Amino acid sequence: MAGSAEIVLGPDELADLAIGCAVLGAGGGGDPRTGLLMALQAIDEHGPVRLVSYDDLPGDGIVMPCGGVGAPTVSIEKLGNSDEGRRLRNRVEHLLDRPVVALMSAEIGGTNGLLPTAWASTLGLPVLDADGMGRAFPEMQQVSMHVAGISPNPCVLTDERGNTLVVETIGGRWVERVVRALAVELGARASVAVYVLTVEQARTATVSGTVTLARRIGALLRAAEADPVAELVNELAGFRLVRGKIVDVERRTTGGFARGSALVEGLGADAGRTLRLEIQNENLVALEEGRVLASVPDIITVLDDESGTAVTTERLRYGQRVSVIALPCHPIWRSDRGLAVAGPRMFGYDFDYQAVEELHATAA
Amino acid sequence: MQRQLDLRLGIDVGGTNTDAVLLDRAGRLLAKAKVATRPDITGGIVAALDGVLAAAGEDRSRISHVMFGTTHATNAVLQRSKLCRVVVIRIGAPSTLAIRPLLAWPVDLRQTISAGEAIVPGGSEFNGCEIVPFGAHELRRFLDSLPGSIDGVAITSVFSSVSAEHELEAAEIVRSSLGGDVELSLSHEIGTLGLLERENATVLNAALTNVVREVTQALETALASRELDALVFFAQNDGTLMAQEHAARFPVLTIGSGPANSIRGAGYLTGMRDAIVVDVGGTSTDVGVLANGFPRESSAPIEIGGVRTNFRMPDLVSVAVGGGSIVHGEAGRVEVGPESVGYELAQRALVFGGATRTLTDAAVAAGRARIGDRTVTPEARLAEALAWADAALNDAIDRVKLSRAAQPLIVVGGGSVLTPDQLGGASQVLRPDHFEVANAIGAAIAMVSGQIDRIFDPSRIGRDAMLDEAKAIACEQAIRAGADPRSVEIVELEELPLSYLNNPAVRVRAKAAGSLSGAATVPSNSKEPSCVSPA
Numbered sequence: 011m012a013g014s015a016e017i018v019l020g021p022d023e024l025a026d027l028a029i030g031c032a033v034l035g036a037g038g039g040g041d042p043r044t045g046l047l048m049a050l051q052a053i054d055e056h057g058p059v060r061l062v063s064y065d066d067l068p069g070d071g072i073v074m075p076c077g078g079v080g081a082p083t084v085s086i087e088k089l090g091n092s093d094e095g096r097r098l099r100n101r102v103e104h105l106l107d108r109p110v111v112a113l114m115s116a117e118i119g120g121t122n123g124l125l126p127t128a129w130a131s132t133l134g135l136p137v138l139d140a141d142g143m144g145r146a147f148p149e150m151q152q153v154s155m156h157v158a159g160i161s162p163n164p165c166v167l168t169d170e171r172g173n174t175l176v177v178e179t180i181g182g183r184w185v186e187r188v189v190r191a192l193a194v195e196l197g198a199r200a201s202v203a204v205y206v207l208t209v210e211q212a213r214t215a216t217v218s219g220t221v222t223l224a225r226r227i228g229a230l231l232r233a234a235e236a237d238p239v240a241e242l243v244n245e246l247a248g249f250r251l252v253r254g255k256i257v258d259v260e261r262r263t264t265g266g267f268a269r270g271s272a273l274v275e276g277l278g279a280d281a282g283r284t285l286r287l288e289i290q291n292e293n294l295v296a297l298e299e300g301r302v303l304a305s306v307p308d309i310i311t312v313l314d315d316e317s318g319t320a321v322t323t324e325r326l327r328y329g330q331r332v333s334v335i336a337l338p339c340h341p342i343w344r345s346d347r348g349l350a351v352a353g354p355r356m357f358g359y360d361f362d363y364q365a366v367e368e369l370h371a372t373a374a
Numbered sequence: 375m376q377r378q379l380d381l382r383l384g385i386d387v388g389g390t391n392t393d394a395v396l397l398d399r400a401g402r403l404l405a406k407a408k409v410a411t412r413p414d415i416t417g418g419i420v421a422a423l424d425g426v427l428a429a430a431g432e433d434r435s436r437i438s439h440v441m442f443g444t445t446h447a448t449n450a451v452l453q454r455s456k457l458c459r460v461v462v463i464r465i466g467a468p469s470t471l472a473i474r475p476l477l478a479w480p481v482d483l484r485q486t487i488s489a490g491e492a493i494v495p496g497g498s499e500f501n502g503c504e505i506v507p508f509g510a511h512e513l514r515r516f517l518d519s520l521p522g523s524i525d526g527v528a529i530t531s532v533f534s535s536v537s538a539e540h541e542l543e544a545a546e547i548v549r550s551s552l553g554g555d556v557e558l559s560l561s562h563e564i565g566t567l568g569l570l571e572r573e574n575a576t577v578l579n580a581a582l583t584n585v586v587r588e589v590t591q592a593l594e595t596a597l598a599s600r601e602l603d604a605l606v607f608f609a610q611n612d613g614t615l616m617a618q619e620h621a622a623r624f625p626v627l628t629i630g631s632g633p634a635n636s637i638r639g640a641g642y643l644t645g646m647r648d649a650i651v652v653d654v655g656g657t658s659t660d661v662g663v664l665a666n667g668f669p670r671e672s673s674a675p676i677e678i679g680g681v682r683t684n685f686r687m688p689d690l691v692s693v694a695v696g697g698g699s700i701v702h703g704e705a706g707r708v709e710v711g712p713e714s715v716g717y718e719l720a721q722r723a724l725v726f727g728g729a730t731r732t733l734t735d736a737a738v739a740a741g742r743a744r745i746g747d748r749t750v751t752p753e754a755r756l757a758e759a760l761a762w763a764d765a766a767l768n769d770a771i772d773r774v775k776l777s778r779a780a781q782p783l784i785v786v787g788g789g790s791v792l793t794p795d796q797l798g799g800a801s802q803v804l805r806p807d808h809f810e811v812a813n814a815i816g817a818a819i820a821m822v823s824g825q826i827d828r829i830f831d832p833s834r835i836g837r838d839a840m841l842d843e844a845k846a847i848a849c850e851q852a853i854r855a856g857a858d859p860r861s862v863e864i865v866e867l868e869e870l871p872l873s874y875l876n877n878p879a880v881r882v883r884a885k886a887a888g889s890l891s892g893a894a895t896v897p898s899n900s901k902e903p904s905c906v907s908p909a
Binding site: 261 | 466468469470471472473474477478497499500503505506532533567568569570663670674689773774775829869870871872873879881
């Protein structure tokens with residue numbers, strides 16, 4: 011873009027990015043710290059990464075959305091290696107017979123918001139300032155590229171040993187089914203490139219500007235003084251749903267997915283209120299006395315009340331002092347097609363989605 | 375003639391003071407002492423010992439157990455002093471190459487400790503299968519390349535809490551290559567899930583070998599000089615004990631025992647199992663929670679000297695309010711601390727004829743305490759300082775409280791005379807006798823524990839069998855560490871289903887604790903691997 015200064019992701023920018031990725035993770039996506047350390051090692055060895063927009067790239071160039079799939083608890087033991095990113099890129103280029111011009115996070119929320127930056131550094135490629143979700147979601151087809159009608163093929167999957175699989179399926183739901191089963195067989199984590207697309211397609215089929223957004227969130231929380239959470243919701247047109255203390259956390263495994271709930275009891279101005287969070291990998295619904303305050307696909311995140319840092323669902327614990335916030339999701343998720351992929355009913359809830367700002371207007 | 379062996383001696387070495395207490399079989403306090411901590415470790419311990427032994431008289435021969443808590447390991451890491459040079463071996467190629475060992479360490483600490491780092495092939499999957507075969511050849515080649523003498527070796531393999539096989543194979547090779555007397559730290563015996571944090575803890579453990587050996591020798595010298603022949607136990611970060619031989623092998627576990635001891639000690643002195651504990655020292659106040667008889671643990675990762683570990687330490691809120699906190703400024707804009715006169719309180723405070731205004735002076739002026747030998751004129755700035763301290767304590771208490779319901783509150787520590795009778799909206803404020811030596815008492819009455827943190831697949835054996843297995847391993851660990859089998863019970867059990875998986879793998883953490891078994895069953899220093907592979 012004419013006049014725009016080139017943005018380079020170095021150690022400071024990555025530290026901010028990690029804080030922001032945790033907030034956008036809606037409690038899921040795994041602690042970005044692992045992704046941050048990978049990216050720091052990569053840029054230490056191979057140099058910083060350029061952050062580019064669509065206009066900086068050739069329209070027919072290939073963008074490779076990528077990230078890790080599997081259990082975050084496994085990824086804190088099996089960290090992965092940079093060869094995985096290289097194998098994904100090489101195989102995609104081989105299959106399409108065209109060069110990949112940029113990597114992109116399939117998912118900005120959680121550790122996957124940083125992993126592609128680590129790989130991009132080792133490959134000498136830029137990272138596109140966009141992602142496929144604007145948050146974290148549990149399933150692979152829950153990406154904006156799927157909503158926009160982009161084919162998931164060819165999907166490439168690789169593990170740390172070098173096992174590489176190309177998966178061709180009839181659609182997004184099958185990619186999710188097959189790849190998750192394969193990932194379990196490979197040791198409950200794998201790296202994947204999926205919904206590969208051109209820069210021209212990416213203009214409308216991706217959630218743009220999310221790397222910059224995550225960096226902005228990180229910078230804001232790092233600099234905030236009195237009440238970081240208030241500054242954050244103010245800046246992002248979000249809502250603080252409650253400020254209080256976690257008084258109960260329940261976890262269970264149903265239908266193969268980790269589900270649970272947490273109760274947040276209000277303190278101070280919110281004394282007497284109790285908010286119930288429904289959890290399924292991410293925070294999905296916030297309820298008060300049976301009334302929905304916010305729901306997926308809007309972003310519901312639990313923040314440490316003092317520092318403003320995000321608390322992942324796996325770290326929720328009795329007694330923590332938190333604020334629960336809701337941020338409006340990208341408009342693509344509010345379309346009929348978007349809601350058919352990631353609306354409340356897709357997660358087993360029997361109610362229609364209402365935007366958090368509407369719910370809040372009714373409540374006020 | 376058979377002598378009676380029924381007394382326990384608790385010693386807590388803190389930054390400012392060294393405390394000692396003597397308890398009888400029923401847990402009654404027979405004697406207590408508080409002396410200034412000295413750079414000469416033995417001298418400080420002897421001074422505290424003499425304080426209690428004088429009161430014990432002939433009964434000193436009845437001392438059967440000595441429980442020892444110390445901040446030496448913490449200080450060694452913070453000050454980067456007396457640390458061993460450690461070779462860091464990770465068994466995790468190619469599955470962990472993305473983040474090299476010690477990547478996030480402070481540069482100076484890494485330079486002080488690291489004598490070389492390598493990642494060799496191997497490691498386990500979460501289900502116990504091999505990721506790739508163990509790289510014995512690569513390990514030998516790396517060991518051959520090492521120059522000069524090496525103090526210790528830290529070995530960490532992927533999912534070692536599920537299968538320790540590769541760590542044990544590596545240990546054999548290191549012993550045959552570097553000699554049998556090299557100090558080995560194996561991660562499966564030290565940390566829990568989370569490769570980097572476990573690796574960090576294992577490296578710190580190897581680095582602290584000399585520090586804790588020196589402390590152990592100082593303690594033995596001190597005990598021998600007073601002709602005490604007792605079994606020695608060390609306090610660890612969760613408020614439980616380990617045998618001296620165990621502490622020598624796992625020195626890193628002695629870090630952070632002080633707060634845990636004072637919380638347990640406060641519970642013991644009051645008979646409470648659930649309460650908020652406020653420990654007011656000379657420089658700062660720690661507010662923690664006693665939950666079901668044990669300190670509530672923090673869920674946040676614990677950093678020691680800038681290094682992230684996965685130890686579970688008491689969840690504390692600390693504020694810079696202590697008996698020696700200095701009061702600055704004129705009325706209307708008074709500031710308190712964070713500087714403190716510390717152990718010089720008895721020279722520098724107004725009540726002792728000194729020239730420095732402290733919170734102790736403010737408490738005396740307000741009529742809360744009678745300390746020192748001078749009267750203090752009540753003045754506006756002292757009143758203002760005390761009001762500020764009260765507000766800071768109330769806020770800290772509010773931050774650790776679990777619910778709006780009023781809870782009992784226990785105030786302990788040498789500076790606890792500062793505190794008002796009404797605090798933090800508590801249902802009652804308890805000020806037990808012997809409050810000033812609560813941490814030494816906590817050490818003396820501590821239990822012995824064992825734990826497990828591992829991923830299970832309940833679809834194979836069922837949830838009940840899975841939990842039973844986890845509980846059994848935790849109990850077995852506690853007994854192995856010296857607990858009386860009849861007293862062992864599960865004190866913590868947590869199930870965490872793994873997210874983003876279509877199979878129901880579950881992470882289970884269990885902790886068992888029991889009282890110390892009698893003198894006859896001393897745990898040996900040959901500790902088996904702490905976890906067995908799933909069937």
